[in-house]
Amino acid sequence: MNILNKAFETNYNTAPFSKISNEDYIPAFQEAIADTKKEIEDIVGNDQAASFENTIEALSFSGLQLDRISNIFFNLHSAETNDEIEKMAVQIAPMLAELSSDITLNYNLFLRIKEIYDQKDNLTLSPEQDTLLTKYYRDFVRNGALLADDKKKELREIDQEMSVLKLNFAEHVLAETNAYRLHITEKANLDGLPENVVEAAHELAKEKGKEGWIFTLDYPSYIPFMTYASNRELRKELAIAAGKKAFQDNENNNEEVVLKMANLRHKRAKLLGYDSHAHFKLEERMAQDPKTVNSFLNDLLSKGKPAAIREFEELSKYAKEKDGIDHLEKWDASYYSEKLKQEKFNLDDEKLRPYFKLENVLNGVFEIAHKLYGLNFKEIHNIDKYHPEVQTFEVSNESGELVAIFYADFFPRKGKRNGAWMTSYKSQYEKDGHNERPHISIVCNFTRPTATKPSLLTFNEVTTLFHEFGHALHGMLADTVYPTLSGTSVYWDFVELPSQVMENWCYEEDALKLFAKHYETGETIPMEYIAKIKESASFLEGLATVRQLSFGLLDMGWHGQDPSAISNVKEFENEQFKSTQIYPDVKENVMSTSFSHIFDGGYSSGYYSYKWAEVLDADAFDYFKQEGIFSKEVAKKFKDNILSKGGTEHPMKLYKQFRGHEPSVDPLLKRAGLI
Structure with missing residues (x-):
């Protein structure tokens, strides 16, 4: 029997990575899809009247083995891919899209769900059961259950085509990222770059059999070069290379893919009776509709843009005085921002790096989770990993009970996409009196250790680690009955x-003292550095805010209207950026063709949510600050009402239970220095 189709006989029931071969995947998917179809047939063919237990609950627990196989395969597709996996993904995605359509377009299954939904006011359901029932009913309606047969067929075809386009998009971006190298042979061209960055670039060149130094579009290579390299022409070359990913005249061009995806999404929404893809998506969001999102973004833009323009003028003046730069360009932004920050606050990221050794930061975030939520993290070596660099941990509570298994994967590799994300290999749920605990993973692309130094993080990488760990806590502390509402399913x-x-x-003295210690001397980060970190937190925040808002508005541009008249991606994008444009346009560059969040990730019509969540997070942290940043009482409320609850109730209700009132925008504006 295929190893993927049976119970894993492993410690903690973890994925047996080393025993899975690529040949196992397609047959495993075929078998698990057949099993899932059989589970659905059993629900539909049940002679007894439809009940919550025999229909809704049964549906929630169907396809669990398929979910596990999918989680393993698609997580490796992002974090440890190869040509074989890429090819298989193109086969597997339509198989899963077809199954999804088979389920959501199964009219007899829908009739059973509808029968229960129609009498829901007479049933005694828990809030979680009520949410699950409503969610299934809505999901079926939103996925075409009420459509005529010919329209269902059309919907099915759209979904299959979309599943392949999404993969094409991601593969093109990864191929473009991997294809570019900036090879430097003259030492003078390294001027301004920190020693560890130069060392890493030299090691990469050696690995590739070259003399000199190689820089790539991977963030740990790209960001330091753009921030510190004093050679403006080389910064320009690297910035243009990054900005034209999948916007070049080659087989990885994504312009057609983007246009097709936007049009198919719109067509799908219209088929289901919605005005646009954004109307369809936002029905299941706190924001509810495009009008709310656009007014939210534009309201913040009106508050942020005056500050952004002032900051741009200050930066331009500084670059002119310093180096005679007449026109500040995008490839100057990080470089002069960093220089100005160093002068204003005497705070250099490279001065901070020695205090942020990766192991120390990781232990710090573990200690903070212990102080807040009573969690303990113990590194274990008795479970399989998909790559030798992955670290594995057992997470337990104060009573010693297992809370979760945690995987951490920190460094860039050829088969790993850029960025940072949290994901799961196994969901949490409760079945037959047993609380199944989740297996959670975070994947990052941090600065690698070198021959002479451990991995020393920039402050930005520190905040990234904390960010992904926050997602991980949402997954690890999940405590719901149904897998479909568990953890980050919100x-x-x-x-x-x-x-x-x-x-x-990351910005609080009492927290930094726990882990920000010099990697050689063990000395705690000096208090004046902490003061400067806090002081500089809102440095150029106007420009950062406008940049974020521009991405949200571009997303809404693609998805909040009929895109059929768009023929030129670049022209359309420039039109969307009009209200947020601060820096001059770069004609060779486009964002949409590599905007993975909205064309490959799940953020279509949802990019605004980063800013939306900033309003929530500033308001929530304001509560912690009032009571003490390690307040057990506030942490318990946050855990009980938000982290453990998943998607079991409406988020605004959960937030108000935690905070006592709806979120206010003022803490965010204060924190950003905009009021």
Whole structure:
């Protein structure tokens, strides 16, 4: 029997990575899909009248083995891919899309759900059961259950085509990222770059059999180069290379893919009776509709743009005085921002790095989770990993009971996409009196250790680690009955609250003292550095705010209207950026063709949620600050009402139970220095 189709006989029931071969995947998917179809047939063919237990609950627990296989395969597709996995993904995605359509377009299954939904006021359901029933009814309606047969067929075709386009998009972006190298052979061109960055670039060149130094579009290579390299022409070259990913005249061009996806999404929404893809998506969000999102974004833009323009003028003046730069360009932004920050606050990221050794930061975030939520993390070596660099931990509570298994994967590799994310290999749920605990993973692309130094993080990487760990806590502390409502299965504009609130501890003296210790001397980070970190937190926040808002408005541009008249991606994008444009446009560059969040991730019509969640997180952390940042009482409320509850109730209700009132925008504006 295929190893993926049977119970894993492993410690903690973890994924047996080393025993899975690529040949196992397709047959495993085929078998698990057949099993899931059989489970659905059993629900539909049940002779007894439809009840919550025999229909809704049975549906929630169907396909669990398929979910596990999917989680393993698609997580490796993002974190440890290869040509074989890429090819298989293109086969597997339509199989799963077809199954999804088979389920949501199964009219007899829908009739059973509808029968229960129609009498829900007479049933005694828990809030979680009520949410689950409503969710299934809505999901079926939103996925075409009420459509005529010919329209159902059309919907099915759209979904299959979309599943492949999404993969094409991601593969093109990864191929473009991997294809580019900036090869430097003259030492003078390294001027301004920190020693560890130069060392890493030299090691990469050696690995590739070259003399000199190699820089890539991977963030740990790209960001330091853009921030510190004093050679403006090379910064320009690297910035343009990053900005034209999948916007070049080659086989990885994503312009057609983007246009097709936007049009198919719109067509699908219209088929289901919605005005646009954004109307369809936002029905299941806290924001509810595009009008609310656009007014939210534009309201923040009106508060942020005056500050952004002032900051841009200050930066331009500084670059002119310093180096005679007449026109500040995008490739100057990080470089002069960092220089100005160093002068204003005498705070250099490279001065901070020695205090942020990766192991120390990780232990710090563990200690903060212990102080707040009573969690203990113990590194274990008795479970399989998909790559030798992955670290594995057993997470337990104060009574010693297992809470979760935690995987951490920190460094860039050829088969790993850029960025940072949290994911899960196994959901939490409760069945037959047993609380199944989750297996949670965070994946990042941090600065690697070198021959002479451990991995020393920039402060930005520290906040990234805290951010992803906040998502991980949402997964680890899940405590719901049904897997479909567990952990991060919440409204999309609520999912960033646990991650963004976690970042706040990076700026607090009492938290930094726990882990910010010099990697050689063990000395705690000097208090004046902490004061400067806090002071500089809102440095150029106007520009950062406008940049974030521009991404949200571009997303709404693609998805909040009929895109059929768009023929030129670049022209359309420039039109969307009009109200937020601060820096001059770069003609070779486009964002949409590599905007993975909205064309490959789950953020279509949802990019605004980062800012939305910032309002929530600033308001939530304000509560912690009032009571003490390690307040057990506030942490318990946050855990009980938000982290453990998943998607079991409406997020605004959960938030008000935690906070006592609806969120206020003032703490965010104060924190950002905008009021």
